[in-house]
Amino acid sequence: MALGIDVNENSPDIPYHISIQIAKNKSSSESGGGSSQSSAYSIYSVDAESLNSGISILNNYLDKKINLSHCSAIIFSEKLARQGIGDVLKALSNDHEIRPNSYILISSNRAEDVLDKVSNSGEEFSSRFYEYIINSFDYTGYSVETTFNKILSETNDTLGDTIAIYTSVNKDSIQNEGLAIFKDDRMVGHTSAIDSIAYLLLVDKLEESNITITNPLEENSKIDLEVGIVKDCHKDIEIINNTPYIDIEIYASAHIASSGENFDYTSSDNIHKVEEISEKYIKNLTTDFLYKMSKEYEADIFNFENLYSIKCLTNKELEDIHFDKIYKDTVFNVDVDVSISSTHLFEKE
């Protein structure tokens, strides 16, 4: 089961368009037609003034009672996310049946369209489909884990902002497009999928990801690296003349996955040059991402204000800084240390 929540375009008095994707009974889906392409899911939609009234209306005409403990994903349309999802999240949190680890997705299209695509994807369990999109962060780094509990907690956090997975509908399926950036409970923008790597590096959650850098020994050649983190990154913040200065040290490890032709992995010089290039690449990636968050979106998704609270004795000291106003002027100094530990099976190519 999945829930899709859109803005109701037809009537401003009834703000929500709520869709629910429910697995069909095995007997009814079998009798529904012999085609292997036929969907195993039904989608029901209603316009409602609130989430609870929408679910009540759905309960009224469905032949089953909606139980949100089966809800594996909640999809918000971008339009609604930009208006704010705090009310809906709080209404959902009041339902004790809701799974704290339900996935939250933001869709550039209508949430109902996402449910429709998932229903016709041929996947027997729709929950598995969402898992593929979100849990890929574990082995691609192009996605992040955004669960109901995490988003609820972070949207309520007075000292930080949050992110969610940003998806779009393409021809046959839905696609992970990057991160939706939230300021309080409102979406303020989105980034590309590659920025997820920067995010995961900065929150110490990057397990494994492939990056492609220029071969330092051969101009038109590329090297693929599998990057992970060695230890948690170190962050420090100072505020001087109302300007935050944030130093970040990232400790990454990398394996050379492929390097094209004529590359001698046994040479320390070569390895060192690759390390330098990869450090520069990661530094640019993370610095660009950090400046995008501070200057473009003014969203403190890394809780830098909370980090600064260590240096304050009282809440008043922290409030007097007005971090939300000076955050956009932050100067970031990112230092990256990459150590190439393995070259897989080849010593020379």
Add this chain to the structure above:
Amino acid sequence: MNNNYKIGKVEAIFAISIVMVNRIILNLPYSILENTGTGSVLNLIYIGIIGLALVLIINKLFKAFPSSDIIDLAEFSGGNIFKIIISIFFICLLFLTLFSTVIDFTNLLKVIYFHRSPVIFLVLFFILALLISNIIGLRSIAKTISIVLPITVISILFSFGAVFDTISIDSFTPILGDGYKSVFVNGLTNLFSFSIIVFFFFFKPLLKNSFDFPKVTIISFVISWILLLLTILSLLIAFPAIYASSNLNFLYSLARKIELGNFLQRLDALFIILWILCVFSYVSIITFIITTLFKKITLSTERNMFAYLVAIILLGLSLLPINIAQIKFIQGTIYKYIILSAFALRNTCFNSCELKIQIYSKKSEETNDKKTFYRIYFNLFPIYTYWLL
């Protein structure tokens, strides 16, 4: 006293510690966090030291009165009238505790699992539990607590362990919260968290060996202190917005957050069962003390009759149409100040007892008065300071 109404050292420690566990279940950490915010950690260490000093003072003062509770002391110092006044005060305090515990917890159960059931229906289960346990006797209550308490403590430690990997020093900063005054002056009212101290007043005659009383009080106090501190730490780690939004019950919200991989999630259902057993035990202990007080006032030998009386009064009170705001007011404000007044009343009893002993022993009147004055002022210092400010 009948052997069925005497308990051992360990049973007594568990029976007293269950008071704190119940206060934690009933959202005590929220009251503390609301009062002192991120300064709660420092505040808890501070009031913990004051609380421990109070416990040591109680031990020292009770030393002169073997097998006596506070009612016996009141009778000794002020005669029957004083005994009745003190007894009525503690009966009211314990009734308030009993009533607010049952109503608060049944409301929590109603919100979570029994939307359509009337609260009175849930209250009846608790009334039945306290009635049966009191008819059977204190030892059965103590033995039940000996099983329930360790499991519940493990669940609280488990909650802490589950959020421990996300621990970060910035969860507890700014360390002084709203400032020095908030932590060290206004925060003194958080002393009410140690309402277990009130239960110490009644436990000495219940012990098989009354010489174990100092050990029982200190160990149960330290256990309670550690549990409260761990809960506060867990909540500050798990909820960054803890004082920006109020949850109905933070421990329940914390239990919902706990997950170990994909196979162990939604432990709240298991925790609720443990909490129900905890609350059963807690209300049974309170009822036992109330019946003891009634017995002392009326000089009756019949205990069960008073257990029925408590059950009937509780049932009647539960029929009052009380909403969540009123429950929170009772729990957060009225209860807080009554507990602090109980600490003050304890001093009055002890000091008047001491004065009487000293008068009997014909010591210098001037020295006695001076000593008594200092002792009273020292014991009431935190409360006076708060009132003055």
